[in-house]
Amino acid sequence: DSGVTQTPKHLITATGQRVTLRCSPRSGDLSVYWYQQSLDQGLQFLIQYYNGEERAKGNILERFSAQQFPDLHSELNLSSLELGDSALYFCASSLDTYRYNEQFFGPGTRLTVL
Amino acid sequence: SQKIEQNSEALNIQEGKTATLTCNYTNYSPAYLQWYRQDPGRGPVFLLLIRENEKEKRKERLKVTFDTTLKQSLFHITASQPADSATYLCALPGRRALTFGSGTRLQVQP
Numbered sequence: 001d002s003g004v005t006q007t008p009k010h011l012i013t014a015t016g017q018r019v020t021l022r023c024s025p026r027s028g029d030l031s032v033y034w035y036q037q038s039l040d041q042g043l044q045f046l047i048q049y050y051n052g053e054e055r056a057k058g059n060i061l062e063r064f065s066a067q068q069f070p071d072l073h074s075e076l077n078l079s080s081l082e083l084g085d086s087a088l089y090f091c092a093s094s095l096d097t098y099r100y101n102e103q104f105f106g107p108g109t110r111l112t113v114l
Numbered sequence: 115s116q117k118i119e120q121n122s123e124a125l126n127i128q129e130g131k132t133a134t135l136t137c138n139y140t141n142y143s144p145a146y147l148q149w150y151r152q153d154p155g156r157g158p159v160f161l162l163l164i165r166e167n168e169k170e171k172r173k174e175r176l177k178v179t180f181d182t183t184l185k186q187s188l189f190h191i192t193a194s195q196p197a198d199s200a201t202y203l204c205a206l207p208g209r210r211a212l213t214f215g216s217g218t219r220l221q222v223q224p
Contacts (some may be wrong), residue, residue: 002157004157022163028115033211033212035214041202041216042216042217043158043214045208045210045211045212045213045214048210048211057209057210060212090157090158092212100145100146100163100207102148102160102163103212104160105157105159106157107157108155110155
């Protein structure tokens with residue numbers, strides 16, 4: 001158990017809908033990262049937050065947004081969903097923002113868009 | 115552009131043998147490299163970090179080498195066991211964040 005929690009585990013929704021994925025980092029970790037992993041692609045970095053502020057952005061679509069709250073949990077919002085958004089979404093956390101720090105991954109949320 | 119290459123074909127070996135997985139990269143000058151293990155449907159788990167000034171690092175049955183001239187890291191599992199079957203990902207610090215390779219699936223046959 002990494003100490004990172006994600007909810008929900010599974011999410012099935014329809015095209016055009018909006019969903020929110022939630023992540024709680026390990027106790028003491030200030031950085032939260034979001035990744036997307038689909039079958040034909042590897043782990044794709046979406047966005048990083050550090051202590052409530054956006055720190056780095058990957059290839060995150062404009063339809064997607066995230067935030068980190070004062071209690072350090074984070075939410076990833078996906079809107080106007082398309083079939084291609086079906087994937088595993090992972091949250092990871094690390095102690096601080098140094099890129100050499102190991103990341104601790106949550107169990108993921110499997111999103112299915114029908 | 116920056117690229118990380120791991121063998122996309124699965125590696126099948128017999129129990130007890132040494133598994134060797136390769137990670138090649140281009141257009142990176144990484145100060146370090148990380149290896150993770152991922153089981154199907156689960157999040158990656160950190161295994162080892164090796165810095166550019168370390169040629170080799172060991173942890174129990176795992177050994178990682180890092181050749182910055184060849185731009186390559188090798189990941190070895192000695193005395194492999196069926197429980198080692200998983201996908202192994204290498205990761206390097208990119209311009210914005212840690213960037214992961216697509217991974218190599220290892221299958222250890224009993």
